Amino acid sequence: MDEAEHGRDLALAQEPRVTIWNEYRHEKSDEEVAKIYPEGIHGTLAAMLKEGGFEVGTATLDEPEHGLPDDVLNATDVLLWWGHLAHDEVSDELVEKVHERVLGGMGLIVLHSGHFSRIFKKLMGTTCDLKWRLDDTERLWVVAPGHPIAQGLGEYIELEEEMYGEPFDVPPPEELVFVSHFGGGEVFRSGLCYRRGRGRIFYFRPGHEENPSYHHPDVQLVVKNAIRWAAPTPGATPVTGHDEPIK
Amino acid sequence: MDEAEHGRDLALAQEPRVTIWNEYRHEKSDEEVAKIYPEGIHGTLAAMLKEGGFEVGTATLDEPEHGLPDDVLNATDVLLWWGHLAHDEVSDELVEKVHERVLGGMGLIVLHSGHFSRIFKKLMGTTCDLKWRLDDTERLWVVAPGHPIAQGLGEYIELEEEMYGEPFDVPPPEELVFVSHFGGGEVFRSGLCYRRGRGRIFYFRPGHEENPSYHHPDVQLVVKNAIRWAAPTPGATPVTGHDEPIK
Amino acid sequence: MDEAEHGRDLALAQEPRVTIWNEYRHEKSDEEVAKIYPEGIHGTLAAMLKEGGFEVGTATLDEPEHGLPDDVLNATDVLLWWGHLAHDEVSDELVEKVHERVLGGMGLIVLHSGHFSRIFKKLMGTTCDLKWRLDDTERLWVVAPGHPIAQGLGEYIELEEEMYGEPFDVPPPEELVFVSHFGGGEVFRSGLCYRRGRGRIFYFRPGHEENPSYHHPDVQLVVKNAIRWAAPTPGATPVTGHDEPIK
Amino acid sequence: MDEAEHGRDLALAQEPRVTIWNEYRHEKSDEEVAKIYPEGIHGTLAAMLKEGGFEVGTATLDEPEHGLPDDVLNATDVLLWWGHLAHDEVSDELVEKVHERVLGGMGLIVLHSGHFSRIFKKLMGTTCDLKWRLDDTERLWVVAPGHPIAQGLGEYIELEEEMYGEPFDVPPPEELVFVSHFGGGEVFRSGLCYRRGRGRIFYFRPGHEENPSYHHPDVQLVVKNAIRWAAPTPGATPVTGHDEPIK
Numbered sequence: 001m002d003e004a005e006h007g008r009d010l011a012l013a014q015e016p017r018v019t020i021w022n023e024y025r026h027e028k029s030d031e032e033v034a035k036i037y038p039e040g041i042h043g044t045l046a047a048m049l050k051e052g053g054f055e056v057g058t059a060t061l062d063e064p065e066h067g068l069p070d071d072v073l074n075a076t077d078v079l080l081w082w083g084h085l086a087h088d089e090v091s092d093e094l095v096e097k098v099h100e101r102v103l104g105g106m107g108l109i110v111l112h113s114g115h116f117s118r119i120f121k122k123l124m125g126t127t128c129d130l131k132w133r134l135d136d137t138e139r140l141w142v143v144a145p146g147h148p149i150a151q152g153l154g155e156y157i158e159l160e161e162e163m164y165g166e167p168f169d170v171p172p173p174e175e176l177v178f179v180s181h182f183g184g185g186e187v188f189r190s191g192l193c194y195r196r197g198r199g200r201i202f203y204f205r206p207g208h209e210e211n212p213s214y215h216h217p218d219v220q221l222v223v224k225n226a227i228r229w230a231a232p233t234p235g236a237t238p239v240t241g242h243d244e245p246i247k
Numbered sequence: 248m249d250e251a252e253h254g255r256d257l258a259l260a261q262e263p264r265v266t267i268w269n270e271y272r273h274e275k276s277d278e279e280v281a282k283i284y285p286e287g288i289h290g291t292l293a294a295m296l297k298e299g300g301f302e303v304g305t306a307t308l309d310e311p312e313h314g315l316p317d318d319v320l321n322a323t324d325v326l327l328w329w330g331h332l333a334h335d336e337v338s339d340e341l342v343e344k345v346h347e348r349v350l351g352g353m354g355l356i357v358l359h360s361g362h363f364s365r366i367f368k369k370l371m372g373t374t375c376d377l378k379w380r381l382d383d384t385e386r387l388w389v390v391a392p393g394h395p396i397a398q399g400l401g402e403y404i405e406l407e408e409e410m411y412g413e414p415f416d417v418p419p420p421e422e423l424v425f426v427s428h429f430g431g432g433e434v435f436r437s438g439l440c441y442r443r444g445r446g447r448i449f450y451f452r453p454g455h456e457e458n459p460s461y462h463h464p465d466v467q468l469v470v471k472n473a474i475r476w477a478a479p480t481p482g483a484t485p486v487t488g489h490d491e492p493i494k
Numbered sequence: 495m496d497e498a499e500h501g502r503d504l505a506l507a508q509e510p511r512v513t514i515w516n517e518y519r520h521e522k523s524d525e526e527v528a529k530i531y532p533e534g535i536h537g538t539l540a541a542m543l544k545e546g547g548f549e550v551g552t553a554t555l556d557e558p559e560h561g562l563p564d565d566v567l568n569a570t571d572v573l574l575w576w577g578h579l580a581h582d583e584v585s586d587e588l589v590e591k592v593h594e595r596v597l598g599g600m601g602l603i604v605l606h607s608g609h610f611s612r613i614f615k616k617l618m619g620t621t622c623d624l625k626w627r628l629d630d631t632e633r634l635w636v637v638a639p640g641h642p643i644a645q646g647l648g649e650y651i652e653l654e655e656e657m658y659g660e661p662f663d664v665p666p667p668e669e670l671v672f673v674s675h676f677g678g679g680e681v682f683r684s685g686l687c688y689r690r691g692r693g694r695i696f697y698f699r700p701g702h703e704e705n706p707s708y709h710h711p712d713v714q715l716v717v718k719n720a721i722r723w724a725a726p727t728p729g730a731t732p733v734t735g736h737d738e739p740i741k
Numbered sequence: 742m743d744e745a746e747h748g749r750d751l752a753l754a755q756e757p758r759v760t761i762w763n764e765y766r767h768e769k770s771d772e773e774v775a776k777i778y779p780e781g782i783h784g785t786l787a788a789m790l791k792e793g794g795f796e797v798g799t800a801t802l803d804e805p806e807h808g809l810p811d812d813v814l815n816a817t818d819v820l821l822w823w824g825h826l827a828h829d830e831v832s833d834e835l836v837e838k839v840h841e842r843v844l845g846g847m848g849l850i851v852l853h854s855g856h857f858s859r860i861f862k863k864l865m866g867t868t869c870d871l872k873w874r875l876d877d878t879e880r881l882w883v884v885a886p887g888h889p890i891a892q893g894l895g896e897y898i899e900l901e902e903e904m905y906g907e908p909f910d911v912p913p914p915e916e917l918v919f920v921s922h923f924g925g926g927e928v929f930r931s932g933l934c935y936r937r938g939r940g941r942i943f944y945f946r947p948g949h950e951e952n953p954s955y956h957h958p959d960v961q962l963v964v965k966n967a968i969r970w971a972a973p974t975p976g977a978t979p980v981t982g983h984d985e986p987i988k
Contacts, residue, residue, distance in 0.1 A: 103373060103416070105640050125372040126350060126443055131490040139740070141907045141928050145732045146599050146692025154730045155908075166882045166920065167485045167896075169350070169444055174419055174668070175689075179907065179920055179928045185493030187882050187920045187928050195669075196373055197416055198640025236648045238414040238639045243378040246432030246633070352887050386987070388660045388681050392979045393846050393939025401977045402661075413635045413673065414649075421915070422936075426660065426673055426681045434635050434673045434681050442916075445887025483895045485886045493880070597867060597910070619866040620844060620937055625984040661979045663844070663938055666915055679987030690867055691910055732908040737872040740926030 016077035016107070016231040017055045020045050021068065023083040024060040026209040033209045041082050041207070041214060048220050054227065061086060066094050073097060078107035078227045081114045082207065088118075095119050103197025107230025109223070112207030115168075120203070123196050124170050130188070131165030137183040138163070138206065140190050144177045149191060149202065149225045157218040162208035164188045170203070180205060191222070193229075198238070200230040263324035263354070263478040264302045267292050268315065270330040271307040273456040280456045288329050288454070288461060295467050301474065308333060313341050320344060325354035325474045328361045329454065335365075342366050350444025354477025356470070359454030362415075367450070370443050371417050377435070378412030384430040385410070385453065387437050391424045396438060396449065396472045404465040409455035411435045417450070427452060438469070440476075445485070447477040510571035510601070510725040511549045514539050515562065517577040518554040520703040527703045535576050535701070535708060542714050548721065555580055560588050567591060572601035572721045575608045576701065582612075589613050597691025601724025603717070606701030609662075614697070617690050618664050624682070625659030631677040632657070632700065634684050638671045643685060643696065643719045651712040656702035658682045664697070674699060685716070687723075692732070694724040757818035757848070757972040758796045761786050762809065764824040765801035767950040774950045782823050782948070782955060789961050795968065802827060807835050814838060819848035819968045822855045823948065829859075836860050844938025848971025850964065853948030856909075861944070864937050865911050871929070872906030878924040879904070879947065881931050885918045890932060890943065890966045898959040903949035905929045911944070921946060932963070934970075939979070941971040 022042035026033045037044050042058040049056045057076075059067025061083070073079075079098065083090070095118045102108050102123060110120045115128045138161040142150045157178075165186030171194070178191030190205035204222060206213040213219050269289035273280045284291050289305040296303045304323075306314025308330070320326075326345065330337070342365045349355050349370060357367045362375045385408040389397045404425075412433030418441070425438030437452035451469060453460040460466050516536035520527045531538050536552040543550045551570075553561025555577070567573075573592065577584070589612045596602050596617060604614045609622045632655040636644045651672075659680030665688070672685030684699035698716060700707040707713050763783035767774040778785050783799040790797045798817075800808025802824070814820075820839065824831070836859045843849050843864060851861045856869045879902040883891045898919075906927030912935070919932030931946035945963060947954040954960050 123372040125370040129485075129487040131487055133490050133492070136492075139926060139928075142730070143907045143909070143928075143930065144689070144913070145729060145908050146689065146694070146727050148727050150729050151727045152729055155733055163490070165490055166884045167487070167886050168884070169485065169487070171418065171441070171443060172421055172885070172916070175913070176917070179930070181922060181926060181928045183492075184490075185880060185922060186490070187880075187884075187922045189884065189920070195419060195638070195640065200640070233640050233642050233645045235639060235644050235646055236636070238376075238416065239649055240376040240378055240414070240416070243380050243410070243412055243431075243433070245380070245383075245430075386679060386681075389977070390660045390662070390681075390683065391666070391936070392661050392976060393936065393941070393974050395974050397976050398974045399976055402980055413637045414639050415637070419638070419669065422666070423670070426683070428675060428679060428681045432633060432675060434633075434637075434675045436637065436673070442885070442887065447887070480887050480889050480892045482886060482891055482893055483883070486896055617866040619864040623979075623981040625981055627984050627986070630986075657984070659984055661981070663979065663981070665912065666936060668913055677986075678984075680984070689913060732870075732910065734870040734872055734908070734910070737874050737904070737906055737925075737927070739874070739877075739924075 015054045016227055017075060018049055018078050018080065018227055019057045019059055019068070019072060019076040020080045021059045021082070023086055024062065025085050036212045037209070037214070041209065044214050045080065045223065049224065052224050061089060066090060068094060068098070070097070073101055076106060077232055078109065078230050080109045080111060080223070081117055081119065082111045083117045084113035084209070087116055090118055095122060099123065102199035102201065105198040105232035107199060107227065107232060108201045109226050109230060110201065110203045112205060115203065123201060126171060127169045129169045131163070131186060133163040133184060134210070136161060136163040139181040140178040140206070141181065142177065143179050144175060147175065147177050148229045149177050149193070149222060151225050152221055153218055157216070159206055159211065159213050159216060159219070161206055161211050161213060164190070164205055178205070198232070198235070202226040202230055262301045263474055264322060265296055265325050265327065265474055266304045266306055266315070266319060266323040267327045268306045268313070268329070270333055271309065272332050277456070283457070283459045284461070288456065291461050292327065292470065296471065299471050308336060313337060315341060315345070317344070320348055323353060324479055325356065325477050327356045327358060327470070328364055328366065329358045330364045331360035331456070334363055337365055342369060346370065349446035349448065352445040352479035354446060354474065354479060355448045356473050356477060357448065357450045359452060362450065370448060373418060374416045376416045377414070378410070378433060380410040380431060381457070383408060383410040386428040387425040387453070388428065389424065390426050391422060394422065394424050395476045396424050396440070396469060398472050399468055400465055404463070406453055406458065406460050406463060406466070408453055408458050408460060411437070411452055425452070445479070445482070449473040449477055509548045510721055511569060512543055512572050512574065512721055513551045513553055513562070513566060513570040514574045515553045515576070517580055518556065519579050524703070530704070530706045531708070535703065538708050539574065539717065543718065546718050555583060560584060562588060562592070564591070567595055570600060571726055572603065572724050574603045574605060574717070575611055575613065576605045577611045578607035578703070581610055584612055589616060593617065596693035596695065599692040599726035601693060601721065601726060602695045603720050603724060604695065604697045606699060609697065617695060620665060621663045623663045625657070625680060627657040627678060628704070630655060630657040633675040634672040634700070635675065636671065637673050638669060641669065641671050642723045643671050643687070643716060645719050646715055647712055651710070653700055653705065653707050653710060653713070655700055655705050655707060658684070658699055692726070692729070696720040696724055756795045757968055758816060759790055759819050759821065759968055760798045760800055760809070760813060760817040761821045762800045762807070762823070764827055765803065766826050771950070777951070777953045778955070782950065785955050786821065786964065790965065793965050802830060807831060809835060809839070811838070814842055817847060818973055819850065819971050821850045821852060821964070822858055822860065823852045824858045825854035825950070828857055831859055836863060840864065843940035843942065846939040846973035848940060848968065848973060849942045850967050850971060851942065851944045853946060856944065864942060867912060868910045870910045871908070872904070872927060874904040874925060875951070877902060877904040880922040881919040881947070882922065883918065884920050885916060888916065888918050889970045890918050890934070890963060892966050893962055894959055898957070900947055900952065900954050900957060900960070902947055902952050902954060905931070905946055939973070939976070943967040943971055
C-alpha cells in the first residue's frame with residue numbers, strides 16, 4: 001500500500017476548534033525557559049497549530065476565570081493542558097466545568113507535567129504519580145503502528161528531555177501508542193488514549209519547560225494528530241434516569 | 248476437559264479477609280425490605296460468606312466512623328459496598344481512606360445502587376449514571392466464559408430485579424463478564440472489572456433491596472468468585488518521585 | 495456543546511476507496527432475497543456509498559480470483575465482507591492476501607454471517623461461534639456514546655432480524671460500540687473494534703439476507719462511519735528482524 | 742497493608758497440572774547451551790516447578806506425537822511452550838489440538854522465541870514479528886503493580902539476554918504486565934495477557950538459550966505466578982448453534 005503516492009491523509013474536512021491552556025509561570029520567571037518559549041509554551045503551540053489550519057485560542061492561569069469563561073469553554077472542541085507549579089491554584093469551579101465538558105464530548109490532551117493536574121487526576125481516579133529526573137535522552141517508540149496519532153511518524157522520536165519512569169499510576173490505557181526508553185535505564189508508557197463519557201483523552205509525555213520539545217516537528221505532528229483523534233463526535237445525548245419499557 | 252471430576256477449583260489456599268459495608272437504612276424503615284433481609288443485606292451476605300469459609304466483618308453507615316475505623320480498614324483484603332439513599336452522608340475522610348486503600352491493593356466490590364457511591368465515582372472519574380425502572384426480569388449472560396468470576400455458573404442467571412439500562416457512564420471495563428437482558432427492552436453491562444493502582448474493582452449489578460437477589464445461589468457464587476479475584480497481590484510498593492540513573 | 499449548529503462532522507477531507515465483497519449466492523437462488531436485494535447485497539451497499547461520496551467497487555465469489563485480483567486489492571483502503579453459504583470456497587491464496595493487506599493497514603468490515611468467514615477466523619484466532627435463530631426483533635444499543643462509529647445515531651437501532659446470541663467466541667474487543675437486545679431473550683456484542691498489525695477491523699452484526707437491514711438509514715450510517723474509522727493511517731513501515739544498537 | 746506479615750499469598754488450594762513442551766534441539770547440538778541447561782530447558786523448568794509443589798510433565802519435539810498424545814494433553818491444565826529452530830516441524834494435527842484445548846480452557850504460557858511458534862501465531866492472528874539482537878542487558882519493569890503475575894517481585898528484573906524490540910506485531914494485550922528496557926536503545930512489551938475462548942495465554946519474553954535466565958529466581962517466580970493465573974476455570978460449556986427463544 002502506498003498511501004503517500006495516493007496523497008491520502010486523515011485530515012478532517014473541517015479542523016476542530018482548539019484552546020491551549022498553559023499555566024504560564026516558568027516562562028515569566030525563568031530566563032532560560034523564556035529563551036526557549038518567548039511567547040510561552042501556549043504561544044509556540046498556537047503558532048504551529050494556526051499554520052496547520054486549526055482555529056486556535058489560548059488561555060492561562062492568571063487571566064480572569066483562568067482564561068476559560070463559559071463562552072470559551074463551550075466553543076472549544078479540543079482543550080490542551082500544560083501545568084506544573086500551580087496545579088492547586090486552579091479553581092474547583094473550573095475543574096468541575098472542564099470535567100463536565102470532557103464527559104460531554106470535548107477532547108482533552110494532557111501534556112507532560114499536566115499528569116498531576118487536578119482535571120487529569122479527577123478523570124483518571126488515581127494518583128497519576130511517577131518517577132522523574134532531569135536531563136536524559138528519551139526515545140519514544142511507536143508501539144501501535146497504524147494508530148491515527150502515529151500518522152506520518154517514523155519508528156521513534158528522539159528528544160533531550162526530563163525522564164519520567166514507571167510505574168505510572170494511571171488506569172490501564174485503552175490504547176497505548178508510545179513507550180519511552182530513557183538513557184538512565186527507565187521506561188514509560190508515554191502516549192495513552194482514554195475514553196470517558198463521550199470525550200476522548202490523550203496523555204502525551206514530552207514537554208519539560210527547559211527542553212525545546214514543542215519545537216520538534218515530530219512532537220508537533222503528534223499534537224496535531226491527537227487533536228484530530230480527540231475531536232468530538234456528534235450524536236445523541238445519552239438518556240439516563242427513570243425509563244419506561246420500550247413496548 | 249472435565250475439571251469437575253478432577254475436583255479442581257480455584258479456591259485460594261487462604262481465603263481473603265472480607266468486610267461488608269452496607270448503608271442499612273431501607274431494612275430499618277421499610278417492612279417489605281426487612282422481611283427479605285431481616286439482618287440487613289450485610290447480614291445475609293456475611294452469613295453466606297462465613298459458611299463459605301471466609302473471615303468476614305460488617306460495617307454500616309450509622310456506626311461511629313461508618314463502621315470502618317483504621318484498624319478495620321487496614322485488616323480488610325476485600326471490601327463490599329452497598330449504598331443507595333445516603334451516599335452523601337459518607338464522610339470525605341472515609342472516601343479518601345478507602346480510595347487510598349484500593350490504590351494500595353485492597354479489593355473493592357461495588358454492588359447495585361453503589362454505582363452512585365462517592366467512592367465508586369471517585370475511582371471511575373465519570374458520572375456512573377444509567378437508566379432504571381423497578382420490576383423487571385433480568386437475565387445476566389456470561390459473555391466471558393472461563394473468567395474466574397464466572398466459575399461454576401451456567402449460561403446465565405435469571406432474576407426478578409430492578410432494571411438498569413445503557414448507556415452506563417463508566418470507563419470501558421478492562422474485562423466484561425456479564426451483559427444483562429431486561430424484559431422491558433434494555434441491556435446493561437452488569438459485571439465489570441477494573442484495575443486501579445494495585446487494587447482490583449468489580450462492579451456487580453444485581454441487588455435491589457425489594458428483591459431477594461442476595462439469597463440466590465448463583466448471585467452468591469459470583470460474590471465469592473469476585474472476592475477471590477479481587478484479593479490483593481503482595482508485591483513491591485511502587486517507588487515514585489525523584490530517581491537516580493540505574494547505572 | 496452544539497456540534498450540529500456548528501455544522502461540524504467527522505467526514506475525512508478525502509473519503510477512503512472501498513471495495514465490497516459479497517458471496518452473492520442467496521440473491522441468485524432465492525426469490526425472496528432477490529426481491530430485497532435485486533442487485534445483490536453489494537449492489538445496495540455500493541449505491542448507498544456512492545451517493546455518500548465514496549469511491550466504491552464490488553467483488554463477488556464467482557468472479558475470477560473471487561473478484562479481488564492484486565490490482566483491486568492493492569487499491570482498496572477499506573474492504574467490506576459478506577459471506578454465508580460458501581466460506582470454504584474462498585481460496586487459500588485470497589485469504590492469505592487479504593490477511594497480509596489488513597496487517598499492512600487496510601481496513602476490514604465484517605458483516606453479519608461473515609463472522610464464520612475464513613479471513614475473520616484467521617484474524618481472530620478463535621472459532622467465532624455463536625447462537626442463532628431466525629425472525630426476532632433486535633435492538634442495537636449504543637454503549638459507547640461519542641464513539642466515531644456511533645456518530646449521528648440515536649440511542650438505539652431497531653430491526654427485524656435473525657438473532658445472534660452470546661457467548662460469541664471472539665477475542666475481547668478493544669472497543670465495544672453496540673450491544674444487541676433480542677426479543678427471544680438473548681444479548682449480543684454486535685459492534686466490535688479490533689486493531690491487528692496496522693489495520694483496523696470492525697465486526698457489525700446485522701444483515702441477514704431475508705431482512706432488509708442494509709436499506710435502513712441507521713445501518714447505512716454505521717457502515718459509512720465504520721469505513722472512515724477503519725481507513726488506513728499512513729506511517730512508517732514497521733522494521734523487524736536483526737537490528738544494530740542505536741548508538 | 743502488610744500482606745507479608747499476614748502470611749497471605751495467592752497460591753491455589755490445589756496447584757494446576759503443568760506440561761512443559763520444549764523443542765530441545767539447541768541443548769543437544771550446542772555445547773555452550775548444554776552447559777547452561779544440561780537436562781534441557783524443560784528439565785530446568787520442571788525441577789523448579791516440582792520443588793514448588795506443582796504436578797509437572799515434559800514433552801519434546803522429537804518424541805512420538807511430539808510428546809503430547811491426547812491423554813497427556815487432556816490431563817494438562819497449563820502448557821508451557823519453548824521453540825525456536827523447528828517451528829515448522831510441529832505437525833498440523835498437534836497445532837489444531839492445542840488450539841482447541843486452549844479455547845476450551847487450558848492455559849498456555851509462550852516463552853521467548855515461542856513468539857514465532859505455529860500455535861502462538863494461530864491464536865494471535867498476526868505475524869508476531871519483532872526486532873532482535875544477541876547480547877544485551879534487559880530490565881523488565883513491572884508496569885502493572887498488583888497484578889497476580891507480578892506477585893512477590895521488586896520493581897524490575899535485570900538479565901543478560903537477547904534483545905527483542907518493538908514493534909511487536911501482536912494484538913494489543915488485554916493486560917500489560919512488563920515492559921523491557923534494553924541497553925542498545927529498544928523497548929519491548931515483555932509480559933502480555935490474553936483471553937481466547939475459555940483459555941488464558943501469557944507471553945513472557947526472556948529465555949534465550951545462551952543465557953541462564955530460567956535459573957534466575959525472579960524469572961522462575963513469574964513462571965509460577967503465570968501458571969496459577971492461567972489455570973482453567975471450571976464452568977458451563979458454552980452453548981452455540983440453533984437456539985429456541987427462552988420463554
